[in-house]
Amino acid sequence: MPDSNVPAPIDRAAVDRILARAVELQADVAPDQQGQLTEAQLLDLAREVGLDPVNLRQALAEERTRVAVPEERGMLASLYGGAAASAQRTVRGTPAQVLGALDDWMQRQECLTVQRYFNAERIVWEARRDIVGMVRRTVSGRGYALARATDVSATAIALDASRVLVRLDARLAGYRSLMARQNVALTGAGVVAGGVLAMMSFSLPAAAAPVVVFAPAAFAAARASHQRSVARAQLALEQVLDRLERGEAGRPPTLLSMLAAAVGRR
Numbered sequence: 500m501p502d503s504n505v506p507a508p509i510d511r512a513a514v515d516r517i518l519a520r521a522v523e524l525q526a527d528v529a530p531d532q533q534g535q536l537t538e539a540q541l542l543d544l545a546r547e548v549g550l551d552p553v554n555l556r557q558a559l560a561e562e563r564t565r566v567a568v569p570e571e572r573g574m575l576a577s578l579y580g581g582a583a584a585s586a587q588r589t590v591r592g593t594p595a596q597v598l599g600a601l602d603d604w605m606q607r608q609e610c611l612t613v614q615r616y617f618n619a620e621r622i623v624w625e626a627r628r629d630i631v632g633m634v635r636r637t638v639s640g641r642g643y644a645l646a647r648a649t650d651v652s653a654t655a656i657a658l659d660a661s662r663v664l665v666r667l668d669a670r671l672a673g674y675r676s677l678m679a680r681q682n683v684a685l686t687g688a689g690v691v692a693g694g695v696l697a698m699m700s701f702s703l704p705a706a707a708a709p710v711v712v713f714a715p716a717a718f719a720a721a722r723a724s725h726q727r728s729v730a731r732a733q734l735a736l737e738q739v740l741d742r743l744e745r746g747e748a749g750r751p752p753t754l755l756s757m758l759a760a761a762v763g764r765r
Contacts (some may be wrong), residue, residue: 644735
């Protein structure tokens with residue numbers, strides 16, 4: 500027979516409600532700031548409810564690196580798929596060291612250039628669109644997985660004195676839009692070609708072929724190209740985090756990379 504003195508276990512939904520209420524009670528602030536806590540207050544609350552402060556700092560860092568990306572519901576997302584790739588990892592070092600290694604890697608190995616330094620914890624890059632960038636991508640003979648990204652960003656938040664939570668994000672919305680515009684142009688060209696064939700007294704199946712056959716094929720190819728680009732960007736982000744974990748992203752450049760960098764400075 501169950502012991503009536505043993506408290507019943509608390510399910511996850513109840514735990515969330517209890518912690519949310521504890522936050523409300525802990526936040527002894529002005530009415531217009533109700534529900535807001537400082538980091539110190541959160542740490543105090545964590546100790547009171549028995550949470551490990553290390554875990555709380557991890558959760559805080561994850562919240563600070565979180566990028567609010569609205570769910571894509573438009574036509575382009577439905578037809579071509581999503582346009583974002585992201586990866587997150589805890590690595591050794593300081594935010595300055597990690598961002599410095601990432602900046603070196605992105606510019607040297609991915610042919611990107613800095614778009615903006617937001618603060619000591621965040622950098623945004625974009626692909627080099629000048630003639631030098633085009634030459635480097637052509638001469639190198641290697642594929643730059645992030646070259647099709649509209650932008651690539653890194654956010655690094657210190658967990659403690661020797662560990663950093665780093666998040667990488669790449670957006671490929673521009674390339675997806677390019678694929679869509681090409682499809683529209685090809686479909687229009689198919690309609691025109693079909694009209695010309697009809698005026699030249701070709702049979703109806705022959706006149707309809709440019710639209711019925713080639714347009715869907717072009718759409719399938721463009722959709723596959725975009726999805727491959729997103730998958731390659733995802734893999735590239737994971738691989739650079741692998742290198743960060745092994746301490747390879749900030750290694751001295753090889754002779755080949757120094758030559759490529761010299762070309763880039765001209």
